[in-house]
Amino acid sequence: MGLMAHDFANEDVRANSRAVVPDYAITVRSLHKVYGRGEKAKTALTSIDLDIPRGAFFGLLGPNGAGKSTLINILAGLVLKTSGTARIWGYDIDTNARATRQAIGVVPQELNIDPFFTPRETLELQAGLYGVPKRSRRTDEILEAVGLSAQADSYTRTLSGGMRRRLLVAKALVHAPPIVVLDEPTAGVDVELRQQFWTYVGRLHADGTTILLTTHYLEEAERFCDRIAIINHGSLVACEATPALLTRLDSKILTISCAQDLTTLPPSLSTYGAQLFPPSRLAIRYRPSQTTVGDVLTAVQRAGLTIVDLTTEDSDLEDIFLALTKRNTDGAT
Ligand code: ADP
Ligand code: MG
Numbered sequence: 001m002g003l004m005a006h007d008f009a010n011e012d013v014r015a016n017s018r019a020v021v022p023d024y025a026i027t028v029r030s031l032h033k034v035y036g037r038g039e040k041a042k043t044a045l046t047s048i049d050l051d052i053p054r055g056a057f058f059g060l061l062g063p064n065g066a067g068k069s070t071l072i073n074i075l076a077g078l079v080l081k082t083s084g085t086a087r088i089w090g091y092d093i094d095t096n097a098r099a100t101r102q103a104i105g106v107v108p109q110e111l112n113i114d115p116f117f118t119p120r121e122t123l124e125l126q127a128g129l130y131g132v133p134k135r136s137r138r139t140d141e142i143l144e145a146v147g148l149s150a151q152a153d154s155y156t157r158t159l160s161g162g163m164r165r166r167l168l169v170a171k172a173l174v175h176a177p178p179i180v181v182l183d184e185p186t187a188g189v190d191v192e193l194r195q196q197f198w199t200y201v202g203r204l205h206a207d208g209t210t211i212l213l214t215t216h217y218l219e220e221a222e223r224f225c226d227r228i229a230i231i232n233h234g235s236l237v238a239c240e241a242t243p244a245l246l247t248r249l250d251s252k253i254l255t256i257s258c259a260q261d262l263t264t265l266p267p268s269l270s271t272y273g274a275q276l277f278p279p280s281r282l283a284i285r286y287r288p289s290q291t292t293v294g295d296v297l298t299a300v301q302r303a304g305l306t307i308v309d310l311t312t313e314d315s316d317l318e319d320i321f322l323a324l325t326k327r328n329t330d331g332a333t
Pocket of ligand 2: 068069070109183184
């Protein structure tokens with residue numbers, strides 16, 4: 001059996017699951033979460049509907065406090081929802097909590113590992129918690145896969161931050177779940193380890209695991225995810241295939257420093273939605289699908305300006321939320 005074979009490691013669940021190969025790894029309907037009560041009540045999720053296809057590398061993108069961890073922790077059975085429904089691998093989280101937990105492995109945002117156990121002990125304990133029989137355990141195989149074989153019997157407190165992060169991934173894999181959830185996995189991980197980490201997650205995905213990644217880095221979501229949902233203030237503002245989303249976000253900003261001091265915007269540039277930052281800087285927003293940087297630069301030169309320096313940047317998350325929210329409102333009217 002390969003490391004990522006997705007018959008469940010727990011035999012009871014496996015017996016029940018054989019026939020079930022759902023089209024969607026996760027489906028969520030009208031999910032609502034309010035933390036606390038009365039004056040302290042804090043709405044974290046509002047009417048979330050979400051379908052994550054089986055086999056997807058799915059990105060849940062949003063700024064800090066958007067509700068990403070809340071959503072994931074509800075799916076993982078760690079936080080109670082207020083209302084709505086969720087299915088994992090076809091099982092309802094209310095009526096079939098046990099099966100849903102077997103179907104999902106969560107790598108949490110917080111590094112919570114007992115420092116007095118070794119990686120091997122940590123995985124054996126976790127396997128015990130998930131009811132994986134001794135003969136079905138793959139502790140050595142998993143340690144090898146995450147590059148911790150050499151540290152298998154060292155105390156976890158002696159491991160580096162990156163190794164601990166990989167141990168958390170290993171923990172999420174002991175019951176061979178078909179869905180792996182990564183909650184901001186690269187926060188605080190250095191660049192070289194990030195590379196290794198993504199290579200490994202890429203392998204998991206290639207072997208058929210459905211991946212749900214939360215991040216507040218657009219570049220990370222763009223690079224790895226085939227579908228992206230964007231969540232802001234507890235609401236989904238977008239959910240589509242990555243290329244379609246990027247096209248919809250079709251907006252870049254070109255900033256130009258001119259040799260001349262300007263008091264007013266040349267009229268020929270106002271059609272580009274240029275903005276003047278006196279004395280000599282211009283910010284021009286354009287749509288790469290409709291206009292090339294060359295067109296913009298030509299227009300600047302035609303206006304009689306000499307370009308001293310320039311930079312382009314993609315729109316940042318805030319711009320994206322504004323654009324999406326605006327377009328949603330526009331669509332409704
Ligand atoms: P994200 O993971 O996107 O950063 P979270 O799901 O952690 O967002 O938080 C969403 C909102 O819910 C935030 O406003 C946060 O302060 C609040 N929140 C999260 N956990 C709790 C909790 N245990 N009690 C009260 N409020 C919480
Ligand atoms: Mg979070």
